[in-house]
Each structure stands twice: as structure tokens, then as C-alpha cells.
Amino acid sequence: MRLSRRRGRFDLFPFLMIGGAIVTLGAFMVYPLVSLVLMSMRDYGTSTMNYRFVGLDWFAQLPRDPRFVNGLVRTIVYSGSAVAGAMLMGSIMAFMLNRSFAGAAIVRTLFILPMVSMPVASALLWGTMFNPQQGVLNYFARVVGLEPSLWLASPATALMSLVIVEVWMSSPLVMLIVLAGLRSIPQEPLESARIDGANSLQTLAFVIVPMLRAALVAAALITLIDTLKQFPIIWVLTQGGPVRSTETLYVYGYALGFQFFDLGYGAAVLVVLLLLVVLVSVFVMRLRQRSWL
Amino acid sequence: MRAPAGTPRAPRPGAYLADRRRRRAIKVATEAGFYLLLGVLLIAFMFVFYWMVVTSLKLPREVTVYPPALVFEPTLMNYRNVLEKTPFFHQLSNSLIVAIGAVTLAMVVGLPASYAISRYRLKSLALTILMMRMMPTIVFMLPLFVVYQRLGLIDTHAGLIFSHLILTVPLIVWIMIGFFEDVPGEVEDQARVDGCRRWGVFWRIALPLSAPGIVVTTILSFITSWNNFVFVLILGGVRTTTLPLAVFNFMGFEMLDFGGVAAVASMLSLPIIVLTIIVQRWLVGGLTLGAIK
Known part of the structure; x- marks a missing residue:
């Protein structure tokens, strides 16, 4: 040829x-x-x-800007909690879907929906549910005897309320990645573990999870990037308030650039956000599996 | 005298049967626990959609009545209100123009690039595109906003379509690499022997053979463009308001109109949800691919 x-x-x-x-x-x-x-x-x-x-003057000012430091802390807390929550929920979903039961395909489709439906619309609906007076969540809280919460209206609870929405939206992707990982696990080690007398918890901890490591790491890193980039949920529900308790770096950068038109300083804040994301994506790139790529 | 702990006791008569009964009980309990957990997860993740549809069908005075009525007379009043009060169809056509334009253009530039990457193993280009795909889109927005203002592209369909290429091109290129790799090399070689030129191999062999991948990629990039909020928020305007921005603006003055909010959210989420349910079998692979590979 x-x-x-x-x-x-x-x-x-x-x-x-x-x-x-x-x-x-x-x-x-x-x-x-x-x-x-x-x-x-x-x-x-x-x-x-x-x-x-002005060279690197803006960057030198960043550590002395309380709003920037606040943004950095809020970003870390938001992303950290959301990744932890989504990893937990998504993995549980994946493990459940990994065994066959009637209607598994339908359940999987239902679980995917939060990730494909329009974030602005979903966030808006969560907003009505979070409403402290008339929202359905406080109704449920009262029914089960819990103290009603102010949810988005209080600086103490607003960030965690947003994390709930983020976990709801991010868990499906974790589920899909972990499920793909589970499906690719060879059956022999599982059987030999059973023959050696391991109970199901031991099998999970010492056989399945180590073999799933790549999938779990991938899911966590990708969710981390997605949460660092989150904007619609926050902007629709709180716009960074109350008292900047939900003002992540993204929101602060957006506000500087497009509300105050402080282009130089806004760009500096966005460069920091970019560096954060690039740092995480370097680790994602190291997960590549294809032979040549 | 008691036997020291750990010494195996002589089997009592009937122990075998008791053991079997105990095992069966554990199995039944595990099954019950499984379905219980599945039910809880389904309710937790699907409640938002249930609540969205139910609220959208209620009259304003019924919306915040607790405990919520399970049986009520559904009304389409909220939908009629939204359609009458907002230029819904104008915004719908904006959304369609932008999404279809951005997907089509991205296919035209993305498919050949993806094919070349997979055939000629253009590793560094592929990794650059992956890296860009993970970056927060806001970092492109600040400079783009300045340029768009200078060129008069703010609030134009063309400008919005171009900006959405930031979303769709990397997505299409990255996902299609995998699908093009699955096209068997022998088929392409045979076509070359038969006198097909390289463009012909791509156009007549590789593209038709990877049609399922193209369908998945089209749907995924369409959803990504359809759902996007931050581009239209920054680069859009009255003439080009797409649905996500329309929802956001609707919230501004109607936040307490729960029924209206739910009706808008339903109208925007349901088409994507129905689409997802129809194509879910093919979509799942693409969703995980879209995330990493």
C-alpha cells in the first residue's frame, strides 16, 4: 500500500x-x-x-483586599463541600445502579436529569423552595420537627444552601463516571475475594475502591473544576449576598468587570480564578488513558 | 464450664437450618434496604421536577397552601400569563437561532479538525483544546466584551453565535476524536486503494460511519448552548435575549409569583428532559466522554 x-x-x-x-x-x-x-x-x-x-501591581494588592480574600475562602468552602457531597451522592447512585434491578435504566435516566436541565431554571425553582415563609423546604422542616431555616436569606446558611443545589446538579456526572468505572472492573478479583471469605464491606474497601481509584479521582477533579466555575446558581439565587457570604472569586470577578467596569483589577481577579482551574486541569490531563493522547 | 472464646463449638442439631434462615433474613433486609435507599434518593433528586410541574399547574392561592393538596384542579393560567406577559416566542426563536447557529458552525470547523487530530495524532492540539474546554468561560468574556463593543457586536445574533463557539467547538472536537478512532483503518485504506482522495475518505467514509457519534455530539453541544447563561448576560441585550436570560429577568420582578416561575422553568426544562429520555441510551456515553474522554 x-x-x-x-x-x-x-x-x-x-x-x-x-x-x-x-x-x-x-x-x-x-x-x-x-x-x-x-x-x-x-x-x-x-x-x-x-x-x-502597572505591571503586577494589581496582583500585589490582592492579598490586602478583604473582598478578594473572602472570595477565595468562599470559593474553597463552596467547591470543597460541593465536591464532597456530590462524590458521596454520586457514588451511592452508581453503586446502586451497578446491580441489575427492574427499571434500572429508567432510574439512571431520571438521575441524569438534574445535569441536563437548564441551570437558571432549576436554580430559580430551588429559590422558590428555599423561601423562608412560603417555601416547601421549611414546610418539610416543620413537619419533621426541625427548626425552619432562613436558607438563602441568612449569611450563616446561604452558602450551604447553594451547595445543596450544586450537589443536586453535580451528582449525576459523578454517578456516570463512577458507574463507567464499576462496569470496567474485572470480575475475577471479586470472586476470589469472596472465595477467600471477604464480606461485602471488606470487598468494597479492599478490592472495589482501589480498582475504582482512577474513576473516583477523575470524578472528583472534574466536579471540582465545574464547581470552581459555577455562576448561574449563585447569580440567580443570591448574586453573592447576603453580606458577600456567597461571593466566590467568579462572582467577585464578574462584579468588578461587568458591574463596576474596573477592567484592570477585575482581570487580575479572573486571572487568579483561571490559575486555580488550570492547576486542577493539569491533574485531569494526567489521567488520560488513550495510548497516544 | 464455658469454652474459651474463639474455640469452635460443636454444631448443635438444627444449626444448619437456623443459619440458612438467618442468611435469608439478612438477604431480605438487604433487599428492603436497597429499595428504601433507592426510593429516598429518587425522591430527593426528582422532587424539584415534581414540584416544578405541580406548582406550575396551581392557582396562585393554592401554591403556598400547606400541607400541599395532592389533588387539585390543574390550571394552565400560569402558562397563559407567561406567554402573554413576556415575549416568549421571540426569546425562544433567539435561543434556537443561537444554538442552531453555534452548533452548525462548530460542526463545520470542528469535525475536520477532530478527524485530523485522530488520524495524524495531533497530540498537542488535542491537549490544548482539552485545557481550554476546562477553563472558566468568564475569562474570555472580559476581553471579548471590550472587542464586541468596539465592533458593534453587542446584542447581535452573530456576536452571540460566535461567542458560543467557545462552548461548542472544544466539546465537538474532543468527543469526536473518540468516535473517529473507532472507524476501522482498513475501511479507509480500502477506499484509498479504490481511488478515493483523503477528503473523500473523510466525507464519504469516516463521517457516515461515525453518524451515531455526530448525533450524540450535536445533542450535547445543543444542550450546552441552549442552557448557557453567562454569555447572553454579558454580550446580549433586548433584541437577542435568549431564554436563560429571559427567565432571569422574569425572576427580577415576579419572584413571589411561584406559579409563574414554575411555569417558565417547566417550559424550558421539559423539552430538554424529554429529549434526554428519548436519546438517553446514546447520551450516557457522550456525557462521560464530554467530561473527560
């Missing part, structure tokens, strides 16, 4: 094939990224055309 008869000559075909994507990604992703980093080193006056180069 002489598929490679052109070897030695410059081959244009692959470049033509990737050309459109390169131009698109270059214009809408690479250029804005470079531009953002440049913006974070500028002090804009009254117009976007009129700026002064």
Missing part, C-alpha cells in the same frame, strides 16, 4: 482540516486569554482606549 507516497513532501491536508478550528479557537479563546493577562497589568482610566501599564 502506498498511502505514504507523499512522504518527504510538505503535507498540507492536516493543516487544511484543522484550519477552521485553529482560526476559531485563536480568535475567541487564545486572543481573549492573552488579552486578559495584558488587561490585568493595566490601569484603565475613563475609557478602554486610555490605560497605563
Whole structure:
């Protein structure tokens, strides 16, 4: 076969094939990224055309900005709790769906719905349920004898209320990844564990979970990235309030850039968010399984 | 005299039967526990959707009545209100224009690129695209907003469609790599021997053979574009308001109109939910692929 008869000559075909994507990604992703980093080193006056180069001054100011520190802390608490919650719920769902029972396919489809339905719409509906006076959640709380909560209306509970919505929305993806991991586990080690007299808890802890490690790590990292990037839930339900208790870095960066039009400093905050996400995605990239990629 | 702990006792007559009974009891209890947990999870994750539909069918005075009536006379009043009070169909057409435009354009540039990546093993391009896919989209928005203002692209359909390429192109390229790899190399080689040029191999062989992947990818990227909120919030306006922004604006002055909120949420979520249920068998693979690989 002489598929490679052109070897030695410059081959244009692959470049033509990737050309459109390169131009698109270059214009809408690479250029804005470079531009953002440049913006974070500028002090804009009254117009976007009129700026002064300030180097890394904005970044030096960040640690002294209580709103930035608050944003960083809120981001870590929000993402940390949401990842923990979604990992727990998603794994339980995956383990349940891994055994066959009547209607398993239907249940799996139902469990996927929170992840595909429109986040703004779901968040809005959660908002009506969280309503302290007329919401259904406080009705349930009273029915089971719990103290009604202020949910989103109090700085003490607002962030955790958002975490509930985030867990609801993120668990399905964890479930799918863990379920795919469970399906790829070979059966022999499970059988030999049983023959060796391991009970089901021991099998889970010492055989299944170690073999699932890759899937669990992948699920956790991807959920972490998704939660770091969360905006619709927060913006629809609290817009960062009350008293900035739900103001994550994303929300702070958005507010700086698009409400106060503080382009330089806003860009600096967004660069920090970007670095956080890139840091996590480096670990995701190391999970790749395909032979050449 | 008592036997020291740990010494095996002589089997009593009937111990075998008792043991079997005990095992059966444990098995029944495990089964019951399984279905109980499954039921609890289903209720916890599906309640939002149930509540959304039920609330949307209630009259305003019934919405916040507790305990909630299980039986009530359904009304379409909330839906009629929304359709009359908001330019729903205008916003629906905006959403469709943007999503269809963004998916089509992204397919045109993304499919050839994805094919070239999988055939020529363009590893660094693939990893760059994966990295960009994980970045928070807000980091592209600040520079893009400045450029859009200068070019007069704010509040235009074209501008919004272009910006959505940030979502759809990396998604399509990344997911399709896997599907193109599944196209057997022998078939392509045979076509080359028969005189097909490389573009023909892509157009006549690889594309038709990976049609299922293209369907999944189309649906996933459509949902991603359809659900997106932050782009239209920043780059949109009155003329181009898509549904997620419309819902958000609706909330602004109607937050206490629970029925209206639920009706809007239902109208936006139900099409995607129905779509998901129809294609779930093919979608599941794509959802996990979309997340990592």
C-alpha cells in the first residue's frame, strides 16, 4: 500500500482540516486569554482606549483586599463541600445502579436529569423552595420537627444552601463516571475475594475502591473544576449576598468587570480564578488513558 | 464450664437450618434496604421536577397552601400569563437561532479538525483544546466584551453565535476524536486503494460511519448552548435575549409569583428532559466522554 507516497513532501491536508478550528479557537479563546493577562497589568482610566501599564501591581494588592480574600475562602468552602457531597451522592447512585434491578435504566435516566436541565431554571425553582415563609423546604422542616431555616436569606446558611443545589446538579456526572468505572472492573478479583471469605464491606474497601481509584479521582477533579466555575446558581439565587457570604472569586470577578467596569483589577481577579482551574486541569490531563493522547 | 472464646463449638442439631434462615433474613433486609435507599434518593433528586410541574399547574392561592393538596384542579393560567406577559416566542426563536447557529458552525470547523487530530495524532492540539474546554468561560468574556463593543457586536445574533463557539467547538472536537478512532483503518485504506482522495475518505467514509457519534455530539453541544447563561448576560441585550436570560429577568420582578416561575422553568426544562429520555441510551456515553474522554 502506498498511502505514504507523499512522504518527504510538505503535507498540507492536516493543516487544511484543522484550519477552521485553529482560526476559531485563536480568535475567541487564545486572543481573549492573552488579552486578559495584558488587561490585568493595566490601569484603565475613563475609557478602554486610555490605560497605563502597572505591571503586577494589581496582583500585589490582592492579598490586602478583604473582598478578594473572602472570595477565595468562599470559593474553597463552596467547591470543597460541593465536591464532597456530590462524590458521596454520586457514588451511592452508581453503586446502586451497578446491580441489575427492574427499571434500572429508567432510574439512571431520571438521575441524569438534574445535569441536563437548564441551570437558571432549576436554580430559580430551588429559590422558590428555599423561601423562608412560603417555601416547601421549611414546610418539610416543620413537619419533621426541625427548626425552619432562613436558607438563602441568612449569611450563616446561604452558602450551604447553594451547595445543596450544586450537589443536586453535580451528582449525576459523578454517578456516570463512577458507574463507567464499576462496569470496567474485572470480575475475577471479586470472586476470589469472596472465595477467600471477604464480606461485602471488606470487598468494597479492599478490592472495589482501589480498582475504582482512577474513576473516583477523575470524578472528583472534574466536579471540582465545574464547581470552581459555577455562576448561574449563585447569580440567580443570591448574586453573592447576603453580606458577600456567597461571593466566590467568579462572582467577585464578574462584579468588578461587568458591574463596576474596573477592567484592570477585575482581570487580575479572573486571572487568579483561571490559575486555580488550570492547576486542577493539569491533574485531569494526567489521567488520560488513550495510548497516544 | 464455658469454652474459651474463639474455640469452635460443636454444631448443635438444627444449626444448619437456623443459619440458612438467618442468611435469608439478612438477604431480605438487604433487599428492603436497597429499595428504601433507592426510593429516598429518587425522591430527593426528582422532587424539584415534581414540584416544578405541580406548582406550575396551581392557582396562585393554592401554591403556598400547606400541607400541599395532592389533588387539585390543574390550571394552565400560569402558562397563559407567561406567554402573554413576556415575549416568549421571540426569546425562544433567539435561543434556537443561537444554538442552531453555534452548533452548525462548530460542526463545520470542528469535525475536520477532530478527524485530523485522530488520524495524524495531533497530540498537542488535542491537549490544548482539552485545557481550554476546562477553563472558566468568564475569562474570555472580559476581553471579548471590550472587542464586541468596539465592533458593534453587542446584542447581535452573530456576536452571540460566535461567542458560543467557545462552548461548542472544544466539546465537538474532543468527543469526536473518540468516535473517529473507532472507524476501522482498513475501511479507509480500502477506499484509498479504490481511488478515493483523503477528503473523500473523510466525507464519504469516516463521517457516515461515525453518524451515531455526530448525533450524540450535536445533542450535547445543543444542550450546552441552549442552557448557557453567562454569555447572553454579558454580550446580549433586548433584541437577542435568549431564554436563560429571559427567565432571569422574569425572576427580577415576579419572584413571589411561584406559579409563574414554575411555569417558565417547566417550559424550558421539559423539552430538554424529554429529549434526554428519548436519546438517553446514546447520551450516557457522550456525557462521560464530554467530561473527560
